[in-house]
Amino acid sequence: MATNDDDIFGAAIAKLERLAKLDDQDRAAIRALPCDVRSVPANSVLVRNGEETTQCALLLGGFACRQRAAGDGGRQIVSFHLPGDIVDLQTVMLPRADHDVQTITPAKIGWMPTTALRALIRERPNVADALWCDTLIDGSIYREWVLNVGRxxxxxxxxxxxxxxxxxxxxxxxxxxxxxxxxxxxxxxxxxxxxxxxxxxxxxxxxxxxxxxxxxxxxxxxxxxxxxxxxxxxxxxxxxxx
Amino acid sequence: MATNDDDIFGAAIAKLERLAKLDDQDRAAIRALPCDVRSVPANSVLVRNGEETTQCALLLGGFACRQRAAGDGGRQIVSFHLPGDIVDLQTVMLPRADHDVQTITPAKIGWMPTTALRALIRERPNVADALWCDTLIDGSIYREWVLNVGRxxxxxxxxxxxxxxxxxxxxxxxxxxxxxxxxxxxxxxxxxxxxxxxxxxxxxxxxxxxxxxxxxxxxxxxxxxxxxxxxxxxxxxxxxxx
DNA sequence: CGCCCGTTTGAAATAATTCAACACCGGTGG
DNA sequence: CCACCGGTGTTGAATTATTTCAAACGGGCG
Structure with a gap:
């Protein structure tokens, strides 16, 4: 289980492992995910509001943010993302994005087909649990941000x-x-x-x-x-x- | 499938059905959920920050809100809830609440053991999909609220x-x-x-x-x-x- | 070298808060 | 039955946190 150069899922697995128990099969299934790795410059748009997506972006290196545009041109960043974050997990269930995701530094992205992720979720309940936990924690962070900017x-x-x-x-x-x-x-x-x-x-x-x-x-x-x-x-x- | 007085899950099922395809078995499984119905006055606390919960509240009638308390005594409401909403779905995966949920009118609540909900999620993938969609939409609403109060x-x-x-x-x-x-x-x-x-x-x-x-x-x-x-x-x- | 992006500074303008008082209404108890 | 009461809504005036606008600075990079 030594981490080699190809273990691009290291950070992500470590994160999921903090959220739910995973067994060897779970880890293997994650590592078997098809993943197309690319380097992108800062300010690259990974997800665009309104677009339908068939790929999910896993942030392997660098930083990104999630943002919504106001009608008057203003923008509100609603979360920051660190390596190991699956940056648009919701597109697995909700294919049409309701916001933008953009890198704020040069970044390394792993693109995975949503269909593969969906299958993983159906077949590996532990992974599904971990990912669900992850979205719930995202929700908790959003709530804190509402409090932060509101009060x-x-x-x-x-x-x-x-x-x-x-x-x-x-x-x-x-x-x-x-x-x-x-x-x-x-x-x-x-x-x-x-x-x-x-x-x-x-x-x-x-x-x-x-x-x-x-x-x-x-x-x-x-x-x-x-x-x-x-x-x-x-x-x-x-x-x-x- | 006529709605009778006992069909307390009507609103909830209708809502889930808008989020994912459910079959008869799915609906039956939901209706089979043990559910303890109670009427509570306005301003009842349903979920308290920091507490571990073993029951999930389904809002059957009336209105509720989700809120976080600021250190200076201020409070920020982060969402409103309508009949049919499962008001603390996250406690299924994250047992310790990170916020409060409170009724804002007299309300009718159906209390369900989290274990039963958890089992339902494991056994009925369609229901799991619908519930996951629901949490993702909650997340989307939070994002919009961050934008709303922020910009x-x-x-x-x-x-x-x-x-x-x-x-x-x-x-x-x-x-x-x-x-x-x-x-x-x-x-x-x-x-x-x-x-x-x-x-x-x-x-x-x-x-x-x-x-x-x-x-x-x-x-x-x-x-x-x-x-x-x-x-x-x-x-x-x-x-x-x- | 010059340029652009991000940061820094100052002064004037303004949106929202604070504080304080009052009106209204339904409910409760004398 | 009326009097009182707390919660909700409304109004006014003074205060303040934050914005706006404008200009200058510094540093990295082509």
Whole structure:
């Protein structure tokens, strides 16, 4: 079971394994999935609102975001995605996408036919459980985001986004203290429902408050408890991703 | 297959049937679900954040909302629920609740053991498909809400909430023109991330703009296209609930 | 070198909040 | 039967968080 260069499913399996018990057959079935690997530049659209899809994108490397466009041209990022995430699992059941998914860095994508995923789900109940858990956790994250943009101050929203990203990037490992943000301040603005200039000012404020220190997009969290407090962050909504 | 008084699953089955093909055995299996029916007053807590649950609540009559509490005492409603909704489906896979569910009117609830639901999902793939679709649509609605509170003006947020509620209440039937809101302006405020007084002013504004006319909580939509335009509402995110 | 993207800064404008008071209504109890 | 009461809705004025607009900076890259 050593991870070799071809084990593109490593991160994804590790993630699913945190959500449900998988046996050897389950793992083998996942590894047997046909998967077309491609490298794409930043800002590539992986899923487009309204389109019908026959392929599912597994994020193998790099970062992506899920977003909805407002009628006035504004956009709202509704989630960020890390390596190991199946970025459009809902197209397995709901073929017509209701939003966009876009890479925010250069990324490596594994494309899998939805039919193969569907078959996997029917044949491997454990995998189905894990994937269902995954969508439920996505739902939980969305709920937290509604709370975040709906009821928290600008400063708290940004702190919260940092907290979430830090613990998700840690992926089960502990104590996230340094994060390399893949997204621009503009992206943070679109994720928190704020203006880029206000995001900038709030980041400076968090810096002045000595809870983070910034070196461009490299952020060191110097006071994790304080950041959590400011953010009103309670990791339980992530359901033991940690 | 005539609906009798005991057919408490009518609304739920109708809803699932809109999401996936069900056969007679599927329907029979659903109807065979053990279900303990109770009437509860308004503001009853059905699911409490942090608690482990062994029962799932099916909303048979009345209305409920799903909400998260902010650390400062504020609350954010993240969705409303109508008769036929399984109000805490995620507890089937994720036993520990990450939010609250509360009735907003007197309601009739059918309590079902999660184990029975879990067994149903394992044995009836069609039902599993329908339920999965349902959770995916919930996710889509959450995404729309993130956009709503994150990027739209107060007026648009409230208009959007009205639009969504109107088409969901219509449940497949067309042209919703009159809706009886079950929630207070305070609830609307908590759902849109606004203040109760601002909600009040915006409702008045929509009234003055002649797109709705109000008689306490009874709202007649007099200009549906205009309301949709103001709301930036596009029903596709509801995925053919209509 | 020059250009573009992302970041930073300042000042003015505004949407929404806050606070406080009042009207209304159905229900409850004296 | 009336008086009171809490919850809901409404109004006004002052305050504030955030936006808007505009301009400048810096650094990586062709």
């Amino acid at each position: 928290r101050s600008a400063r708290a929203r940004i702190a919260h986004m940092l907290c979430e990203f830090a613990v998700r990037a840690a992926a089960g490992r502990s104590a996230p203290d340094r994060i390399q943000l893949p997204m621009t301040q503009n992206d943070i603005a679109d994720a928190t429902g704020l203006t880029p200039v206000h995001v900038n000012r709030m980041l400076q404020e968090l810096d002045r408050m000595d809870v983070i220190v910034r070196d461009k997009r490299d952020i060191r969290i110097t006071d994790w408890p304080a950041l959590q407090r400011i953010a009103d962050f309670d990791a339980r909504y992530l359901h033991a991703v940690a | 739209r003006s107060a007026r648009a947020r409230i208009a959007h909430m009205l639009c969504e509620f109107a088409v969901r209440a219509a449940a497949g039937r067309s042209a919703p023109d009159r809706i009886q809101l079950p929630m207070t302006q305070n609830d609307i405020a908590d759902a849109t991330g606004l203040t109760p007084v601002h909600v009040n002013r915006m409702l008045q504004e929509l009234d003055r703009m002649d797109v709705i006319v109000r008689d306490k909580r009874d709202i007649r939509i007099t200009d549906w296209p205009a309301l949709q335009r103001i709301a930036d509402f596009d029903a596709r995110y509801l995925h053919a609930v209509a």
